Amino acid sequence: MMLELKNVHTHYGLSHVLQGIDLRVGKGEVVGLFGRNGVGKTTLIKTIAGWVTPSQGEVVFDGHRLDGVGADVICRRGIGLVPEDRRIFPGLTVEENLRLGQMQCPSRSRAESRRRLDETYQRFPRLAERRRQMGTTLSGGEQQMLAFARVLAGAPRLLLIDEPTEGLAPMIVDELFALIGDLARQGIPIVLVEQNVHRAIRLTTRHYLIERGQVVCEGNSSDAGQRAALLDRISV
DSSP states (O other): OOEEEEEEEEEETTEEEEEEEEEEEOTTOEEEEEOOTTSSHHHHHHHHHTSSOOSEEEEEETTEEOTTOOHHHHHHTTEEEEOTTOOOOTTOBHHHHHHHHHTTOTTSOHHHHHHHHHHHHHHOHHHHHTTTSBGGGSOHHHHHHHHHHHHHTTOOSEEEEESTTTTOOHHHHHHHHHHHHHHHHTTOOEEEEOSOHHHHGGGOSEEEEEETTEEEEEEETTOHHHHHHHHHHHHO
16 A cells, blocks of 8 residues: 555544544555545545644555654655645745745756756646746636646655645636546556546545545445445435
């Protein structure tokens, strides 16, 4: 397993948000986390990334315990997060945001960093056109592309994606789903939180349904019966 959570509990003060989560992500898998708003999906993503410290349980990545480890260390170990709110750095251009992402790979030579940046611009041509523009002045869809590009610049070994299409125009949504599908075909393990379950589940290998901070359903996304069970339960 690339990632395994064992009996993970997370609190915000007295609020017991995650209540004994067990989850696993294998090499090359795309795992969907589904459920209504407010059930703990984003808290789960932040707990894996080290933005929130679990109060109990284990987070194991590639054989190493990560629970209690700082977010900066987790990032350098290869877990990249595309957050729900994008977190574009104010006062920095598109290219400066991307170069910050590359800082997760300090051993790269200057030539290699330049080559990787050129590859990023080939994948995201709109960002190439706006490389000197302040990142926070981009449209919502362009900011989401920049959030993806910045994380990918750090060559993550596992990718956490939290609500990537929320509030975006249909054309941008299509582009983002195509991007996630491309990353999946490259074999990058992904944990995906997405409200558009009907569309997102087509990209996933397996899925979990979260209710009130607990996993209430786990399934194989290629199994029509298990997909239907998930969709029925969400629609109730």
